[in-house]
Amino acid sequence: MSEVNLKCACGTVTGKTLAVSSRIGTRITCCCDDCQVFAQFLGQEGKVLDQYGGTDILQIPVSHLTISEGKSEISCVRFSPKGMYRWYAKCCNTPIGNTFGAGGPFIGIIHSFMDKATTSEVDLGKNRGHILTKFAKTPVPENLKGSSLSINFRVVTKILSWKLKGLNKPSEFFNNNAEPICEPQILDKKAQNS
Template identity: 35%
Template sequence: MADIALECSCGKVKGVARNISPTTGRRVICYCGDCQNFAKKIGRTDDVLNAHGGTDIFQITPSQVEITQGQDQLRYLKLSEKGIYRWYTNCCQTPAGNMVGPKLPFIGIVHNFMACGDDSEKVLGPVRYSVMEQGAIKPQDTTKSMPSAEKSAGKFPIGLMIKIFARLFIDKIQGKNRPNAFFKSDGTPVSE
């Protein structure tokens, strides 16, 4: 396991993701419209989305994340009233992570925020799932195909949902939703 530096594009926000390995998290590519709209809203489609409109995300627990500098630069965006919290940095619009809320021990750290360099495959492991592929941008060149993953799904696969909910249950019992760098102890976001 390794500790991975977290850093926004301009360097004002820094942190660390602790105990990271292919077994302590799950790497997915999400092609949903919300991930694509989020990248558009913060003006980062060119470096957040892959050629097919997917976002590379590493799913871990909030207790593994510590923001060590620039927490005052964190902002969130909800694309609908019941939508998830999509965290980014105000200074340079770097996407940080996606969360359902403060009570669930789950955060999807966006690849732009993780300082893995060329070692992401080694440190995070291969992409295990490609989800919501019905929202993917199909290649114009028909000789090219979508990026491969261990498992692909047009929507959100039942098997993955079961694994996530089982993990959430265990992590919740173990209190891995705290500490939480994105929410105060009373459950309110660290920013307006």
């Protein structure tokens, strides 16, 4: 178990996680259209998406993440009024991660926000595979596809247990009044694509 050091591409926003292990976190590669639009919105497809359009994400309790520097550079976008909160570092358009609202106990940290130089040896757990592959840009080979049944079961049980343990707080992204730290920009992704 080790901490993961977090850093945007330009180094302005930094932070870390509590020690993670494959037991705590769930690592998946999400091919959903919203994750792809997020990378496109930031002009980071080349750095964030794999050849299938998938985004490598580590889900951990949101209270396990702290931001040490550059918090004022954090910005947020949602692709519908009820969509996920998608956080990024506006200094250099590095995707940070995805959360639900203030009560949601998890964050999906996007690999681009991990400081690869210092965390390359950290065991993040095996990637459980590509999910939501119907949105993939090119067909995902069967051996890379995750079992959606077991991944869904794991994710839902984790989220429920984190919620019961109150791991939605403290959050770097929502204040004590359950308000986001910055006003999310709400974009219609259909308008984005056209």
